[in-house]
Amino acid sequence: MSTSQIPFLKGHGTENDFVIVPDPDNAVDLPASVVARLCDRRAGIGGDGLLHVVRSAAHPEAHGMADRAEWFMDYRNADGSIAEMCGNGVRVFASYLQRAGLVAEGDLAVATRAGVKQAHIAKDGDVTVSMGRAVLPEDDVTVSVNGRNWAARNVNMGNPHAVAFVDDLAHAGDLLSVPPFSPASVYPDGVNIEFVVDRGPRHVAMRVHERGSGETRSCGTGACAVAVAAARRDGADPAETGTPATYTVDLPGGTLVITEHPDGGVDMTGPAVIVAEGTIDPAWLETVIG
Numbered sequence: 001m002s003t004s005q006i007p008f009l010k011g012h013g014t015e016n017d018f019v020i021v022p023d024p025d026n027a028v029d030l031p032a033s034v035v036a037r038l039c040d041r042r043a044g045i046g047g048d049g050l051l052h053v054v055r056s057a058a059h060p061e062a063h064g065m066a067d068r069a070e071w072f073m074d075y076r077n078a079d080g081s082i083a084e085m086c087g088n089g090v091r092v093f094a095s096y097l098q099r100a101g102l103v104a105e106g107d108l109a110v111a112t113r114a115g116v117k118q119a120h121i122a123k124d125g126d127v128t129v130s131m132g133r134a135v136l137p138e139d140d141v142t143v144s145v146n147g148r149n150w151a152a153r154n155v156n157m158g159n160p161h162a163v164a165f166v167d168d169l170a171h172a173g174d175l176l177s178v179p180p181f182s183p184a185s186v187y188p189d190g191v192n193i194e195f196v197v198d199r200g201p202r203h204v205a206m207r208v209h210e211r212g213s214g215e216t217r218s219c220g221t222g223a224c225a226v227a228v229a230a231a232r233r234d235g236a237d238p239a240e241t242g243t244p245a246t247y248t249v250d251l252p253g254g255t256l257v258i259t260e261h262p263d264g265g266v267d268m269t270g271p272a273v274i275v276a277e278g279t280i281d282p283a284w285l286e287t288v289i290g
Helices: 032-039 087-099 220-233 282-289
Strands: 006-013 016-022 049-055 071-077 106-112 115-121 127-133 141-145 148-156 160-165 192-200 203-210 245-251 254-260 265-270 273-280
Touching: 006 087, 016 032, 016 087, 032 049, 032 071, 032 282, 049 087, 071 087, 087 106, 087 115, 087 127, 087 220, 087 265, 087 273, 127 220, 141 160, 148 220, 160 220, 192 220, 203 220, 220 245, 220 254, 220 265, 273 282
Parallel strands: 016 049, 071 106, 160 192, 203 245
Antiparallel strands: 006 016, 006 273, 049 071, 106 115, 115 127, 127 265, 141 148, 148 160, 192 203, 245 254, 254 265
């Protein structure tokens, strides 16, 4: 990695926050150790994850999508591990591209490890992301916290989720460590675990433990998984009713609106905010690399 000054920004989507590293030509090497230190809230900039902004044509994992999406969201978890997708991250990614003058208000395609996602930047700054179709494997999953056990719905939104409906969000415990789940074989690469309570008709609240990051203030793919699981529980599967199902999902950091359509497509709408920008100190970076 070059130790010349590297620009960064800080942004969040419903308080799911990210370090943003613009790198159109994929010239900045970001090993897991550096990502983890950048995301460290005491020793680094701090964030639930890192958004590495790269032109698709310049990244080996994305060049095959370059004809459909100019920009690739090379997303990393806070511990430096690579993730397939981050819904809140896509909104913040789109907001950054607009701020930088790289895209205009309106429709935008973003390449991710879970495929090309379509986004729409509205006049009020909210961003809607077409998150694709949910996959609901039939595996039986159980989630446990402090002696309580819940059957969880297995939902994949490009990344894996286990959705448990509970009576009280406090039942999720402190979420500092991964809540036990079984069988482990269902999620060989780990899982995001959501705990959900009802607030009213088509209105739920949730907490989430994101793999590699711990409890976060918001999780976009998690909110989508929760809305899909709630629709199935409520007998509102759009594929069967022929009517879109829209759920308001309250998270600790804000509110997202999730709509599942009869064709299976899931849309997520919410805010995205860029709060700061600067440069990473080369001397500090040398100590991290060294």
